[in-house]
Amino acid sequence: MTSKILLGTTALAAILLSTGAQAADEGLKLKLGGFFQGFAMIGNVDRNDGVDNFRNVSFESWNSEIWFTAEAETANGLKYGFRIELEGASVADQIDESYLWVSGSFGRVMFGNDDGVGNSMAYQIPTVTRSKSLRIEDQDYAPTANINGSHLLTAFNSPNHYALDASKLAYTTPRLAGFQFGVSYAPDLSEDPGTAAPGTAVAGGFETDNDNQAGDALEFGLNYNNKFGDLGLIASVTYYHDQLEDGAAATSADRQSVAAGAGITYKGFSFGANYMWTDNYRSAGYGNAGRKNVDLNQFLVGAQYVTGPWSFGANAGWGVADGKSNAAAGNSEDKLFAGLVGVGYNLAPGIELEAGVQYYDWSSDINAREADATVGLVGTTLSF
Template structure:
């Protein structure tokens, strides 16, 4: 791993590092935490005439991560820490989920490394107590046909938590202001879509130099909770002849006496005119003590293109979900979801233009 040595003189001048003293802060110590979710359920999926696969039946799904976190406070009051998230299930594409440094103080917070942007992290959306229909979990139970275009994760087709070009945890620099009178602002700089030990980007052929701006407001007005969010992100440089990808989102949540209502919206544009997505999520929830119930709906769609009367790349997605949870003890929650998901396309010449599935899943979620 290559390491960059920063000039300490300039950093001291900026007040980021205090001069050593006999009473210097303790060396950073790291603790291990994380979560594990195990789900068991049954899905009944409509079979397509042109597809011989049979996806109906019982299955077990797993999701788990180990988190290494640590924070130390320097003599000047500034805190420095790390957050490294390791996939606890084998993942050939991204075994280390997120890995970034945290610097925070009265000035706000800075994140440096592989982490989601301010657009993604500052978005508000309806509460969900089972599997996440606003994060794409339903795609693990109802299989999307190969002739249906559109990606679920970080895309409006399956989530209102979005990133420009679906960049996920690419290397970036993010700054969050302190929360003042309920308001907070976050900005991210994204050099490229690559992450981890990424090579120096070629600005003639790579998508580069992106940014996101996110803002939200949250406040309790005498027992009435209000949350509002909005954000935008784009890349400013890319290969010749391609559009610069962008994404945007907005969210609203209200709550009173255990009840909550929420709605969120997102849209995106890709590197071509045909790669345009939008989606929205609405939901209601009630929680009291250890238990809660939520009801939600998600709709996503992807525009296609029509050439010489032939349409391709178009897709729609709808999911309804009723979920419940019960806290069995500290860090131990039982949950379940009854859901229905449908995929549809208007592509010309597609033999099967829709498929749908109904599923009931129960699970145990552990946090540690």
């Protein structure tokens, strides 16, 4: 009897293992991707505080990445994978996004260092060129580092991009009739263990809760994406909220933000706009707490047209950071207007040649914070 049970159990195990082997996929397979961007910036920055010791030409090639990705799918339709992005230059944030994900009929779960749904599900305006290198939203090649650092609004960030790549857990539902909902949570606005800066992650322990940073970042997103023949409609509303940590300075406060946007696509044409309001605004950054009594209103608009190898586009933005009730901010209302036009040409698969002209105007109640800049861009984006 024992031998028969053992024989039957062994046979059953063999059948189960055989079935499992037949049903299982081939597992994760590593893929490489990424891009390299090289641009020449040519122009001038004029500051009202008299600081003008800047060159008129700059070669920019720091924004390049290598992506390590893998994904697989089981016989029952469960998909899973990971993504790690390595910066192509020696920067503080050497590893950009790094996360794992699982998706199926239940939706998608992400765990790791990636944008929260307040940003990832928000509508972002069309970029100027097809490669997305030329844009004013989260712009990489602009003279924003050359203006007076006290200005409350130095550049235009994409909606609710305050938690950036802090470690978080996110869930998004399946898309139903064009609609999708998501939620994400980050206990601490920190990333990259082993650095000395406050608000950074730790390895094998708990982050500090008394360094005047922020945490408990909760985000919600709702978007719509559907096509009706050649016409595509996209819209979104997203929300972000974080809380001060223990021992926060009196000049800081909990931050909340709401963003809404919408756009259309028709054949090679795309057009859209988004708006963001933030209470207790401070420019995006890992762990930065909100600045008390500073409100932000930001409006961006963009258009792009693609025909054959050519892409043409324009972006414009206007924003005001109202810090009149904040003495530490100079009781000032700071404004920013910016515009960018450009053209791209797809020379060969993975090679995009691009050129554009951008204009920035920073105004303020405080004369020394005012500045303007006109900059030309010529370069290329290689992607694989």
